[in-house]
Amino acid sequence: MLTAAYRTRLQQLWQEGEAHDARHAARADKRLNITPDTGMFLYQLVRARKAMSLLEIGTSNGYSAVWLGLATQANKGRLRSVDHSAHKTALASAMLDSFGLQHTVSLLTGDAFGVLAGCDDESVDMLFLDADRSRYAGYWPEIARILTPRGIVVMDNAISHAEECADFRAAVLATHGYLAETYEIGKGQFVILKDL
Template sequence: MSFFEEQCPEMDRYLENNASQEPEHLKRLRRETYHKTTQPHMLSGYQQGRLLTIISKMMSPRNVLEIGTFTGYATLCLAEGLVPDGKITTLDVNDELAYIPGKYFEESPHSAKINFIIQDALDYLEQTDEFFDLVFIDADKENYVSYWNLIKPRLRSGSVVLLDNVLWYGKVLADGPVDEATRQIIELNDLVARDSDFENLILPLRDGINLIRKK
């Protein structure tokens, strides 16, 4: 849940009521996430999910990378826009929760396009030689700068990166010492804004999404 959602739940409900409906399997996944996990706020959720779907459908990507699967909600949203022979690789290290996304991936119409891997994302990025059209990063904030530095060489002109939680509950405005996660996010936002190879805009949706395009 974002700071905005906490401060103005009525507006949040209005935004959801005036957005496209999510598919039925995502409704079920959202309910199960709230019933069976201890941190359901980590779910991308309705509004962000529709944004991911629209961006993916606009781009029609062939190769998508997601860092941070959780229960697979964002994965399924991103998969909606893949070209017929496209794929999405989604990475996570939590094998205890893997049964939830695994179940919904198998049930979805995009199951053949989803490559679900339990592996540290830093190790994966250091080993892969793939290039990605669309990347969504929503994982441990302490490694955000490392993820960014490793993903940049794996992008082509026109590739898009979405970085979640870049407002970090307003902590990016902190005046004084900050924790490591906040420091990483502040540094990342600054690195992206100053990189002449990219253009970006931070969207104040939920906890902030940095929308980045390689020139």
């Protein structure tokens, strides 16, 4: 559950992340956390959808995985989160442990294509996409394959990096059976519903 104490702590962690990123120039050294309102949006979606099987592409230091993990834990489900950086996975592990989410969230270090390819058809209720935007369009056929009916995909940075996300948006909008819209939450959330 998302207690008031957790919300306060998550706000503090976001502020610390912003300060950390301001001190580091290299993208690989940044945390690039989602905004707290994006976290709340994700939490609400997971709870309302009663999502049990979640996948996150782009763990970073685990901030978004905490928001998703708390909702998943309340649903008695499981979240898998993948990042290509072993350093970021280690940071995420420590953060998730501090929230008691080590039994709800599985962290994977590796290539997202491999993780997607290893998922069964229609096995993921919700997917959060917040990684290398140049690869998203290539992910789409696998995402569409693994998403359950009425499953949801949320892509961060839909407004802040709209040009980088254009190919992915076009691929989604050209696929029958999917409804998608961009919402002005955080840096922009492109939300896809498998309307089948």
